[in-house]
Amino acid sequence: MDLHALRQFVVVARLEHLSRAAEELRVAQPSLSRTITRLEAELGTPLFDRAGRLRLNDAGKVFLRHVERSLGELDAGRRAVAAVTVGQLGSVRLASETFLTLTGPLGTFKRAHPAVEVELHQLAAAEMARALRAQEVDLCVASQPVPPEGLEAAQLLDEPVWVVTPLDHPLAGRGSVHVEELAHEPFVCTREGHWQRRLLDRLFALGGLGSPRVVCEGDEPSATAILVAAGLGIGLIPDMARRSATRAPVAWIAVDGPDCRRTLTLLWGADSRLSGAARLLRSALTEWDWTSGPV
Known part of the structure; x- marks a missing residue:
């Protein structure tokens, strides 16, 4: 079984899209399609469903797990040999x-x-x-x-997560706050999928509050406190960030309840x-x- 074909299969399986996979691999799409077809012929079964959008089928999912482990072991072996050769860790x-x-x-x-x-x-x-x-x-x-x-x-580490607000916010003088009191507040947060956003969504779901009002979202969690300090909204910041020497001037408020943790x-x-x-x-x-x- 050709190693190059296996690596190409992994990319096609990850993207489930031939043209995007061909672009990432920098090969012609017809060539990539022939590679996948030959691989399926060698295995004696289709690896993808082709009715409409390309989808990895059950056989393809099983094969993918084994291919990823095999390629991972091969790469690990290469690194191990390199480490022995140069006498380093x-x-x-x-x-x-x-x-x-x-x-x-x-x-x-x-x-x-x-x-x-x-x-x-x-x-x-x-x-x-x-x-x-x-x-x-x-x-x-x-x-x-x-x-x-x-x-x-x-x-x-298991640590509390705090609500942070601008220093002049009405909640800024409070020692703690209930999630229900945050229902209509504008939030500065990370994008969906990041832990801070998932925590915010979970807290609102547990409180039966619907979806939070996110007015600013991004990929850099370190920017949250800075944007809060600028007055754009409030946010969720882990306890670890309170020890940062460069922390932004914001008010830190505990959230009542056991679920606001990281x-x-x-x-x-x-x-x-x-x-x-x-x-x-x-x-x-x-x-x-x-x-x-x-x-």
Whole structure:
């Protein structure tokens, strides 16, 4: 079975669109179509449903899981050989929704292990399980639940999440607030899929409040407090950010109830053979004191 064809199959399966896959792979679409057809002939079954939009069928989903694991093992083997050849610990690939949370432990790790190359990948939580099973990354740090199938996990931190408001906001002098009191407030938040947005949506759903009024959304959570301080709305910020030396001038208000929290979790593949560098970083992250010091 041709390795090049397998890598092309993974891209087509991920995108479920031949022309976009051909563009990403920089190959002609008819050539890519023939590659997939030959692969299906070799397996003796279609891998996609072609009625209307291209869709990965059940056989394709099963095959994809095995191909991703196989390609991941091959890449891991190449990295292991490279590490042995140069006599170093090698590299480690770490994914996270945001990197601001990791600056402290990563800085300490690099000072202790300067020869280890750390590759950082920004991933949505929804992509983490697939990337770990495919061994595209070694470790992931998530701020929201990730499907546990085939994964190992270690909790790094469980912390409250605060409502932040401009200093002149009517709620600014309060020590705590009920979610119901926020029903009509304008929110500055991250886009759908990010943990802060999912938390906000969940709090409103639990309170029977419908959808929150989001007036500003983006991909950079560190901008939330700055935009709140500018008066654009209110937002949700984790407790860790209160220790930042560069925090914006906003009022911090506790949310009544047990559900307004963030759980930071380290994940890795249950069946993966972590490199020496990955094991070192895993230990550094699990042993880091996440409750003290600036971030």
